[in-house]
Amino acid sequence: GRIAVQVEDNVVRIKNVKVNGRAEAAGDCRQRLLEFAFDYCYWSVNPEAPNYASQEEVFQDLGVSVLAGAAEGYNVCLFAYGQTGSGKTYTMMGTPDSIGLTPRICRVGLQSKPEYEIYNERVRDLLRGTNQKKPPSLRVREHPEKGPYVQGLSQHVVSDYKQAVDLLEEGIANRITAATHVHDASSRSHAIFSIQYTQAILENNLPSEIVSKINLVDLAGSERADPQYCRDRITEGANINKSLVTLGIVISALGIRHAALSFHALVLSEGEGSQSSSLSGIGRRLCFIPYRDSVLTWLLKDSLGGNSKTIMIATVSPSCSSYNETLGTLRYAAHARNIVNKPRVNEDANVRLIRDLREEIDRLKSMLLSFSMRNPSPSLSDERDSSLSDMVLQNELKVRFECTCLP
Numbered sequence: 001g002r003i004a005v006q007v008e009d010n011v012v013r014i015k016n017v018k019v020n021g022r023a024e025a026a027g028d029c030r031q032r033l034l035e036f037a038f039d040y041c042y043w044s045v046n047p048e049a050p051n052y053a054s055q056e057e058v059f060q061d062l063g064v065s066v067l068a069g070a071a072e073g074y075n076v077c078l079f080a081y082g083q084t085g086s087g088k089t090y091t092m093m094g095t096p097d098s099i100g101l102t103p104r105i106c107r108v109g110l111q112s113k114p115e116y117e118i119y120n121e122r123v124r125d126l127l128r129g130t131n132q133k134k135p136p137s138l139r140v141r142e143h144p145e146k147g148p149y150v151q152g153l154s155q156h157v158v159s160d161y162k163q164a165v166d167l168l169e170e171g172i173a174n175r176i177t178a179a180t181h182v183h184d185a186s187s188r189s190h191a192i193f194s195i196q197y198t199q200a201i202l203e204n205n206l207p208s209e210i211v212s213k214i215n216l217v218d219l220a221g222s223e224r225a226d227p228q229y230c231r232d233r234i235t236e237g238a239n240i241n242k243s244l245v246t247l248g249i250v251i252s253a254l255g256i257r258h259a260a261l262s263f264h265a266l267v268l269s270e271g272e273g274s275q276s277s278s279l280s281g282i283g284r285r286l287c288f289i290p291y292r293d294s295v296l297t298w299l300l301k302d303s304l305g306g307n308s309k310t311i312m313i314a315t316v317s318p319s320c321s322s323y324n325e326t327l328g329t330l331r332y333a334a335h336a337r338n339i340v341n342k343p344r345v346n347e348d349a350n351v352r353l354i355r356d357l358r359e360e361i362d363r364l365k366s367m368l369l370s371f372s373m374r375n376p377s378p379s380l381s382d383e384r385d386s387s388l389s390d391m392v393l394q395n396e397l398k399v400r401f402e403c404t405c406l407p
């Protein structure tokens with residue numbers, strides 16, 4: 001078809017087909033070009049074009065920041081969303097001649113690698129190595145601190161790139177088989193590659209570990225995530241892809257919540273406290289985030305408004321014939337930009353405790369020193385001295401005990 005999309009720097013423009021092609025009617029104020037700005041925009045239609053973006057360029061912009069975030073100790077999530085055939089799998093996995101983000105990220109270093117898919121709200125382990133025709137579905141549970149996780153998912157330790165890529169290929173092969181078992185195309189399932197990135201470090205001469213999680217998500221085609229679906233429709237029919245609809249609702253709700261909180265902060269700064277507190281109460285009620293309405297959003301809870309640095313890749317077809325889908329995807333992505341996450345470094349709890357206790361010991365020791373300098377007579381300072389010395393001793397014992405608990 002004709003090309004309806006243009007990319008210039010970080011702006012995507014789409015020709016409004018409802019206006020273009022018609023003579024400009026008097027009083028028709030609809031825009032001929034609809035514009036969306038993002039952090040990065042890539043054009044990959046024609047390799048000869050001067051602004052053609054290669055897989056390497058996308059990796060340098062996005063993959064490197066995923067690895068940098070994980071190295072700093074943050075959880076990171078990168079997910080691809082878009083219409084069927086628009087290039088999600090190409091971007092996330094690539095082809096043998098043009099490898100995508102996931103194998104490039106694996107190249108740099110990883111420790112263990114569960115891989116699973118969500119199909120029709122059921123989670124299946126793609127690396128269990130079972131010959132069963134229909135692999136069993138796994139349960140999703142929620143840990144009070146670590147968040148949602150898949151119970152019983154297999155973990156695979158890898159020591160080099162080849163092992164990682166072999167696992168990746170096994171998972172992709174199983175994903176297709178699993179989907180055909182239930183008479184549907186591969187794009188009807190979401191694949192999540194979860195990498196546990198573990199760094200062994202020495203902090204203050206103590207061995208410690210920083211564990212961060214990288215989730216690389218190749219979603220099913222978004223054409224079912226019609227914006228006209230309302231929450232009630234989710235419960236209708238077993239074949240509706242609940243996950244993508246809920247993802248859309250979660251993204252919108254998070255955007256609204258952020259806008260409501262920003263408005264609340266603005267009103268507060270203008271000194272209208274009582275009015276603003278009732279407003280924030282309404283905002284909270286209106287902005288309930290239905291993460292648990294689908295397995296996908298439940299598992300990605302941290303990546304959407306939680307403890308994670310998250311990148312959303314929206315893939316679109318440049319063709320006029322995909323106008324509605326492309327516009328829908330760009331609008332979803334524009335909503336997703338409003339989400340504010342709260343990432344924090346996953347510090348080893350024992351190491352943090354030891355650091356606090358050591359700081360306390362130093363503080364008590366300096367108190368002891370200044371006290372004995374101010375009171376040179378031993379009889380005066382004896383009592384105070386001994387209680388401070390006791391505290392120092394107790395803390396030193398605690399530090400020794402915590403050190404023995406470290407891995």
Ligand SMILES: Nc1ncnc2c1ncn2[C@@H]1O[C@H](COP(=O)(O)OP(=O)(O)OP(=O)(O)O)[C@@H](O)[C@H]1O
Pocket residue numbers: 044045082083084085086087088089090091095186187219220221222315
């Ligand atoms: N930027 C690109 N350059 C070259 N080929 C591409 C590009 N994007 C996609 N393709 C090719 O187009 C076809 C469809 O892409 P892909 O499988 O990645 O779509 P998808 O969005 O994952 O679809 P589905 O939702 O059905 O899984 C593939 O053959 C892929 O190799």
